[in-house]
Amino acid sequence: MSQDIFDEKLIYHCSGFEINGSGGAETYLTSLINHQLPGVSDRVLKSLQNVDQSQFKLVHIHSPDLLLGITGKCPVVFTVHNHSTYCPSGTKYLAGQGVVCERNFSYLGCTWGKVVDGCGSRRPQRAVKEFLHSQQVLNILNNLKITVVANSNYVREQLIKNGVSSEKIITLRCGTSVPPIGTKPLSLEIHQNHRILFVGRIVPDKGLEWLLKTLVHTNPRIHLDIAGEGWDKLRLEKLASSLGLNNRITWHGWCEADKLNTLYQQCFAVIFPSVWPEPAGLVTLEAYARYRPVIASAVGGIPEHLRDRETGILVPANDIKKLADAITELDTDYQKSRQIGEQGHAFLMKELTMDVHVKHLQEIYEKIIYDFSI
Known part of the structure; x- marks a missing residue:
């Protein structure tokens, strides 16, 4: 050189x-x-x-x-x-x-x-x-x-x-970075579509198996969008099928920025169910940038980026009941979902x-x- x-x-x-x-x-x-x-x-x-x-x-x-x-x-x-x-x-x-x-x-x-x-x-x-x-x-x-x-x-x-x-x-x-295209706080219309979003690599550490097993215990109208790829995808697709979830899940694969932004905009909450100790967890910040509340596991550095009951909800890793309760809570309370999303966005704009x-x-x-x- x-x-x-x-x-x-x-x-x-x-x-x-x-x-x-x-x-x-x-x-x-x-x-x-x-x-x-x-x-x-x-x-x-x-x-x-x-x-x-x-x-x-x-x-x-x-x-x-x-x-x-x-x-x-x-x-x-x-x-x-x-x-x-x-x-x-x-x-x-x-x-x-x-x-x-x-x-x-x-x-x-x-x-x-x-x-x-x-x-x-x-x-x-x-x-x-x-x-x-x-x-x-x-x-x-x-x-x-x-x-x-x-x-x-x-x-x-x-x-x-x-x-x-x-x-x-x-x-x-x-x-x-805040998305260059306009993002909006959660609307009642989008909330009533009952969609949640998982973004990340499809590997065991990211907790998608926990989320799939939890989805069974939520209202059948809730639909899960999955944005990501990984070597564990085939096994988890089979698990989803065995749980009877095929019509409640869309596997989007790896998504470019515009597609990913659309998925963020059409959900009422982002689920971040990592079971390994995430060093920080950028998905949390990406959700805040789009006014979306985050439901995440209380592991690693995530609690430092997520203020429980203010910018999202923290749950113990691998706790199906508490994750299901958190999803149901935001699914049934539009005002709370919108308020938490707005508070997350304000936190981001001030500090992150x-x-x-x-x-x-x-x-x-x-x-x-x-x-x-x-």
Whole structure:
């Protein structure tokens, strides 16, 4: 890579994530790049190998593996978007037991997790590679001058538990872009269509199985729209059929932005039933941007983005009765559904838009660049 590409003193993002807005960290990073911060390159670097990093004003890393290329010749920010920094399997969730993993990273504990609890891959070579990677990343965070940005206090606490100094960590909640096309508060007409929406990858951790089993215990007029794809889709389609739900569900697959916006607009509530500890949960913010109340599981960083009974309803993970009660409550009370949706939108506009996020991020950049120079 020729060094003249970096002849300007700019801030560069460095990430293995694709810039296509397809969900989670990719959606966040896409929004961040599209926001065009002053002094920040619109080019996202995929690697730092063989690059003179002294040319950078600052490098902002979004993927833990890219920390291995840091030379210490420029200020560095590392945003922790998921659990892979301190969890070799990347989930902090023991799917076989259906519980959140409470262990900190260690070779003994994580080996037990893989062999006994069935956590992630149990192939020896892959497991060893994952262990070494987590250890390397944690060592780098402890030994180099890097500012760590956690996207929730839950993630911050996990980093501290795994040995990262609290003085290095800043919590900065993700922001989201408000849709460019007009969105409206929930209308009575839409509420009476009795549609709810699930948005996300169709994998066990996202809790769609729990939602399908819950749907049976709600009014038959409630229809579930599912926007997403994933390797567990075939099994869950069979489950839905066995539960007699075929005429109450529409599987939309992966949806482009316009289609997804339409689905948000035609529902009276968004269901976010993750059973693993979501680091933050951008679906919540996307629902707020469209004036829709959120019913979500109280796991990970979700409770930090959802104010119970104000911007949505929190329920214990895998609790069918409480999830059914929450769906029924909003389905039968238009005024409450509309009010919660409006309060969610107000919360977003005050604290969780990309404009607000970028303002705080710029302040972080300025401080780190100043501290590096003295």
